[in-house]
Amino acid sequence: MSNTTDKRQPIKAVRGTRDLLPDQTPLWNRVETTARAVFARYGFGEIRTPIFEATELFARGVGEETDIVSKEMFTWEDRARAASEKAQSLTLRPESTAGVVRAYIEHKLGETGQLQKLFYIGPQFRRERPQRGRYRQFWQIGAEVIGPQTSGAESPIRDAEVLEMLASLLDELGIRDWKLELNSVGNSDDRARYNIALREALAPVAHQLCPDNQRRAETNPLRVLDSKDEADQDIINALPRIADYLGEDSRDHFAQVLAALDACGVQYHVNPRLVRGLDYYTRTTFEFTVTTGLGTQNALLGGGRYDGLSEMLGGPRAPGIGFAIGEDRLILTLQAQAEADRAAAEAAQSSGGPFIARSLRDEWATSKLDAYIAPIGPAQNPAALALARDLRRQGLTIEVGDGKFKLGKSFDTADKLARHIILLGEDEAQSGMLTLKSFASGEQSKIRSTEIAKILKSLDRIF
Ligand code: HAM
Secondary structure, eight states: OOOOSOTTSOOOOOTTOOOOOTTTHHHHHHHHHHHHHHHHHTTOEEOOOOSEEEHHHHIIIIITTSHHHHHSOOEEEEOOSSTTSOOEEEEEOSOSHHHHHHHHHHTTGGGGOSOEEEEEEEEEEOOOOOBTTBOSEEEEEEEEEEOOGGGTTTOHHHHHHHHHHHHHHHHHHTOOSOEEEEEEOOOHHHHHHHHHHHHHHHTTTGGGSOHHHHHHHHHOGGGGGGOOOGGGHHHHHTSOOGGGGOOHHHHHHHHHHHHHHHHHTOOOEEOTTOOOSOTTOEEEEEEEEOSSSOTTOOEEEEEEEOTTHHHHTTOOOOOEEEEEEEHHHHHHHHHHHHHHHHHHHHHHHHTTOOOOOOOHHHHHSOOOBSEEEEESSGGGHHHHHHHHHHHHHTTOOEEEOOTTSOHHHHHHHHHHHBSEEEEEOHHHHHHOEEEEEETTTOOEEEEEGGGHHHHHHHSOOOO
16 A cells, blocks of 8 residues: 555655644644634634535635636545445635535525624645645634625625724734735626626737636636736736726725724725635635735735625525634744844843843743652552542642652652642651642642642742
8 A cells, every 4th residue: 555665764744734742832722712712702603614525615616717726625536435425526625715605505504694703713725835834734713704685794894894803813912013905806797897808908918928827818817817927927917907897886895894994993005906816705805914924925814705605605695704814824923023022132132221022932831830749669659640630630730750760850850840849758658748849949848638739729820
């Protein structure tokens, strides 16, 4: 089955995937906890959809001609395992909006008549060329607002609320210098008119474009606008702009979104070239970019309206708007900001100023354990484990050593992990009086084993 040559060769994580180790996960958890708290304040509930879906969902929802569907999906033919099953093409989700809308349709959430406000946090998969801020498995924190027309899902207030929520979330997370760019890509009528104009403008120049863009000029001209091909940029920049093809409805909708953003004090820049790389978008589209830490992959998050997506997936009319934050990029930004702060503080200190920056790890990491139990001699291991069980059940954070360790090794290990060490030797086991030492104060005392939990809880737990 495998063609590996040397069985002793260590196996590495697959290109474009990463392990997040315990010194990194506190920051990830902190970001997710903050996002959950902010989403709760805006009335969002969590949805968890499968990590793989029928390939057709993305082909229809995201669009056959998009880079995501045409080049980047992890797709496989899933063989039937029984006569009752059909073989089918499956795909690891490259994004979650299509899956969320599928679930909305499948569970008839529209029949409640209520606006559905749903958020998700989870991995996505795209076969892109890996680089800083771009991975093949990456994480998104996203949200969707969707409902029947009568629920007000189409209202510009929903667009502005989502954007204001994002501004508040990024501020609360401490992301500095973010920039919101937005545009309207019009409704389906506007898009039809714009497509005709694009085709006309592309016809005389299409032969000068790269082969991918030549094909797109035929099949889905809007996608030519997302092209990153350097040589094609002059031609792309001279193409007509969607803003000039918006009908009154779309212009009015967009103006109302902007007015609500002004009222909330959310700063933005209208970028008439922002069309986004997925086919389902209608009217408002947006991206938040940052200047620190991401280099060329500076889009921290993207989103927009998708008023026709439910119908494209065979569902009822259900306008919607949503976004997805690239969590990996959010973390990189926070880390780069903390690094910049630290460098600035060090520079200030070396010129005589106060040293104020703490490392990101100090700021986000969990504090040390309450205590380390050191059994003295292997015979004390069972009693040590039983004591650990009692203390843990009372909510304390405990590590247990091994009675085989020399006392010096137990102390070294304990000092790295915990704020206190509890010594459990034969004397202690017999007398029921345990030795407790605080590393911070150096104080050592004999404590009755039944009192240990109370004492540890009464001591300052902030390290
Ligand atoms: P998207 O622009 O394709 O939109 O992705 C959203 C964000 O995910 C990007 O801005 C970026 O931060 C992050 N991202 C995308 N690809 C990668 C990658 N390979 N590595 C690391 N981060 C990446 C969507 O996915 C839409 N579903 C957003 C949406 C929700 N629109 C409406 N509702």
